[in-house]
Amino acid sequence: MSNNLSENAVLKLQNDLNTVLSWNPPFLERAADAEPPLPPGTPPQAFYNKHIYEKLILRRVMPFGSLVNDLSNMAQAQLECIIARLPLDSVLPSEAFTEFREDRPDMEILTPEELAELYSKSLAPICGGLATKIMLPQTSNWDNAFEWARWAPADKTPNGMDDNSCIFFLQDESGKLRLFGDHSETMKPKLREDLEQVIAFTLKIGTWVFLSLTEESQELLAGMGGLSLRETFEYSACKTIYPASIGILSRTIPHDAPSNPWTLPTTNAPISVSSPVCSFLMMTSYSSIRTLTVFFERQRLLHPEWLEKNIPHYSTSLTPDSLVQLAWAKAVETDSTMIVFNCGNHERIAVRHRETQTLYISELYDITKCENPGYIKLHVGLYLAQIYDAIARAKATRQQTEPRRSSRKRPNTEDITPSLPPTKRLKRNLEKLSSQRPMELASQRDMMLLHMQYDIYHSPAPASFIRATPCLTHKTMTVRKAGYVPPIKRSYEIHECFEVIITSQIGRGATGIVHGATARLATKDGKTLIEENLVVKLAFRKQPQRRMRHEYEVYKHLMEHGVTGVPRVYGLFEDLEGGAIALVMNNCGQTLYDSRPDKTKTRTFVTPAQRKRFTEILGNVHRAGVRHYDIRAENLMIDSAGEAFIVDFDRARLNPERREEKLGDGNPAKAHGRHPP
Numbered sequence: 001m002s003n004n005l006s007e008n009a010v011l012k013l014q015n016d017l018n019t020v021l022s023w024n025p026p027f028l029e030r031a032a033d034a035e036p037p038l039p040p041g042t043p044p045q046a047f048y049n050k051h052i053y054e055k056l057i058l059r060r061v062m063p064f065g066s067l068v069n070d071l072s073n074m075a076q077a078q079l080e081c082i083i084a085r086l087p088l089d090s091v092l093p094s095e096a097f098t099e100f101r102e103d104r105p106d107m108e109i110l111t112p113e114e115l116a117e118l119y120s121k122s123l124a125p126i127c128g129g130l131a132t133k134i135m136l137p138q139t140s141n142w143d144n145a146f147e148w149a150r151w152a153p154a155d156k157t158p159n160g161m162d163d164n165s166c167i168f169f170l171q172d173e174s175g176k177l178r179l180f181g182d183h184s185e186t187m188k189p190k191l192r193e194d195l196e197q198v199i200a201f202t203l204k205i206g207t208w209v210f211l212s213l214t215e216e217s218q219e220l221l222a223g224m225g226g227l228s229l230r231e232t233f234e235y236s237a238c239k240t241i242y243p244a245s246i247g248i249l250s251r252t253i254p255h256d257a258p259s260n261p262w263t264l265p266t267t268n269a270p271i272s273v274s275s276p277v278c279s280f281l282m283m284t285s286y287s288s289i290r291t292l293t294v295f296f297e298r299q300r301l302l303h304p305e306w307l308e309k310n311i312p313h314y315s316t317s318l319t320p321d322s323l324v325q326l327a328w329a330k331a332v333e334t335d336s337t338m339i340v341f342n343c344g345n346h347e348r349i350a351v352r353h354r355e356t357q358t359l360y361i362s363e364l365y366d367i368t369k370c371e372n373p374g375y376i377k378l379h380v381g382l383y384l385a386q387i388y389d390a391i392a393r394a395k396a397t398r399q400q401t402e403p404r405r406s407s408r409k410r411p412n413t414e415d416i417t418p419s420l421p422p423t424k425r426l427k428r429n430l431e432k433l434s435s436q437r438p439m440e441l442a443s444q445r446d447m448m449l450l451h452m453q454y455d456i457y458h459s460p461a462p463a464s465f466i467r468a469t470p471c472l473t474h475k476t477m478t479v480r481k482a483g484y485v486p487p488i489k490r491s492y493e494i495h496e497c498f499e500v501i502i503t504s505q506i507g508r509g510a511t512g513i514v515h516g517a518t519a520r521l522a523t524k525d526g527k528t529l530i531e532e533n534l535v536v537k538l539a540f541r542k543q544p545q546r547r548m549r550h551e552y553e554v555y556k557h558l559m560e561h562g563v564t565g566v567p568r569v570y571g572l573f574e575d576l577e578g579g580a581i582a583l584v585m586n587n588c589g590q591t592l593y594d595s596r597p598d599k600t601k602t603r604t605f606v607t608p609a610q611r612k613r614f615t616e617i618l619g620n621v622h623r624a625g626v627r628h629y630d631i632r633a634e635n636l637m638i639d640s641a642g643e644a645f646i647v648d649f650d651r652a653r654l655n656p657e658r659r660e661e662k663l664g665d666g667n668p669a670k671a672h673g674r675h676p677p
């Protein structure tokens with residue numbers, strides 16, 4: 001292809017491009033008779049955010065008024081560079097993008113998911129197409145070389161906020177960059193190499209946070225401005241007062257790109273030396289803990305129905321602080337640099353600066369009235385900036401990990417993953433294991449301190465969970481009356497608690513998120529006991545929590561009838577700060593589905609002995625008066641010793657002859673089209 005555009009053609013293209021760049025999205029409003037959408041509420045991941053390693057958390061919010069101009073100027077300059085080099089047969093952008101432009105969307109767009117959908121169908125292909133043209137000026141079309149999409153999570157409960165959208169490049173089966181049309185021939189080898197490095201480095205680029213089209217959302221975005229007036233951001237961690245945990249993260253701390261297409265504002269105010277999390281914990285007085293625990297205790301004495309309605313679940317309203325904490329945490333999880341906050345007609349963009357743990361936020365703007373720059377131009381700049389940033393970070397990381405010629409410099413041990421996995425490290429530091437069984441001892445303890453130590457998590461302070469139900473595996477040595485509710489004390493000695501360290505995420509279902517965990521128990525005489533092969537299933541919302549409490553009751557019933565081959569349950573625990581409940585059980589190994597020999601097929605394999613044992617367990621379950629209602633390969637497990645287990649009894653029914661009995665809001669077996677096996 002040649003560079004043959006005449007001056008007139010360049011002018012025509014330039015004018016046409018300018019019209020497209022100044023297109024703004026249509027104004028969205030709720031029809032007078034439409035139900036208002038849910039205002040933004042706190043999602044379950046807020047529980048996890050409290051456990052992020054302290055060097056990755058947010059410490060300060062700063063205004064960044066010039067960000068919008070920096071991005072759009074970069075887009076403008078790059079477009080000017082390439083415009084005269086476009087192929088002769090170029091279709092005008094206004095024609096190429098007409099199908100994506102709607103002056104008025106024909107559906108009611110109210111929820112964050114609908115806003116994301118609208119963006120993906122209209123603005124993303126236009127901005128992505130223009131950004132692609134800048135990267136591949138010789139391509140004959142205006143198509144995207146990358147995707148913008150929302151990754152729908154397993155838990156689809158709406159809560160007025162969605163942070164699951166990002167940019168990503170498609171990959172083929174071998175993990176290489178997947179391109180369409182003439183993108184493969186027109187992409188320069190250097191760019192392809194850079195993008196291959198990006199794919200190997202990160203899957204998701206950028207964080208988009210959508211909030212429902214409500215006044216509350218707009219107020220939240222406006223309220224973010226106030227955060228930049230504070231010297232530090234008060235990152236909310238667990239309120240448990242605990243001796244400071246020694247922080248070694250199990251993964252490398254990421255760095256910023258060596259250079260970016262924006263210039264960060266300078267500040268004279270250095271960030272406060274003490275970390276917000278530490279100072280917060282130290283300053284938390286015993287009286288505030290007491291208030292929290294007394295409040296909780298009173299609730300526990302009330303009627304279960306009242307409790308269910310009133311105990312704080314993860315559905316409380318967001319504040320500007322909690323919104324920013326959530327968005328920052330998402331950016332840490334995906335290691336993205338830029339965050340977009342969008343509530344339909346208004347938006348802010350932000351830059352996450354890793355080194356200073358600062359979020360730089362733009363002004364709040366009305367996206368339907370953007371002028372100089374227009375919204376499209378700004379977002380073209382936003383896409384390019386994020387892709388260039390990912391390229392620069394991927395390159396820098398690669399250079400750092402390549403072998404050095406000189407090994408004079410000592411490695412930065414803080415940033416480097418220790419070679420041992422967390423549980424081994426833990427073990428190495430502990431005293432000799434005692435012969436006493438750790439979970440037997442744990443069955444006598446009512447306070448569980450839950451730490452997270454995997455991926456980006458290294459709890460600055462553990463979450464405190466109080467025992468809600470007895471251990472089903474070991475008889476507690478203290479005999480307790482039915483309905484016994486453990487008292488909540490002001491403070492605990494470490495030998496009165498048991499600690500659970502979550503070391504991985506192993507599964508995720510409609511009821512809960514399932515984690516691998518290790519228990520650690522201090523004895524009165526100073527020994528430490530360890531139980532490695534545990535699983536903790538966490539549930540956050542009302543309905544899943546109801547199902548998990550029901551699951552516990554089913555296990556209790558099976559235990560009373562002597563049924564084996566189901567998880568050994570060590571108790572159900574409630575988060576003292578509200579929001580989460582945890583079921584602690586043994587690790588039942590691998591599911592039949594995950595252990596199937598040919599992963600390309602759904603067919604699973606069982607030996608005759610395993611089949612016999614599963615049939616036997618199921619027979620015993622039925623004889624105990626329980627129907628599972630969800631028998632499938634994902635719920636049949638074999639542990640490392642070859643022992644078989646049937647798990648996931650949250651849909652099970654006790655006394656199934658009572659047909660009319662319903663669990664929760666509906667009949668889950670019917671809803672899933674499943675029948676009792």
Ligand SMILES: Nc1ncnc2c1ncn2[C@@H]1O[C@H](COP(=O)(O)OP(=O)(O)OP(=O)(O)O)[C@@H](O)[C@H]1O
Pocket residue numbers: 506507508509510511512513514535567585586587588589590591634635637647648649650
């Ligand atoms: N005790 C256990 N030991 C090991 N892995 C487990 C255990 N319990 C659950 N898992 C893993 O976690 C996954 C999800 O667990 P589970 O099915 O109990 O969750 P759920 O939220 O109830 O899911 P569903 O939507 O199927 O009801 C399981 O498929 C399994 O891989």
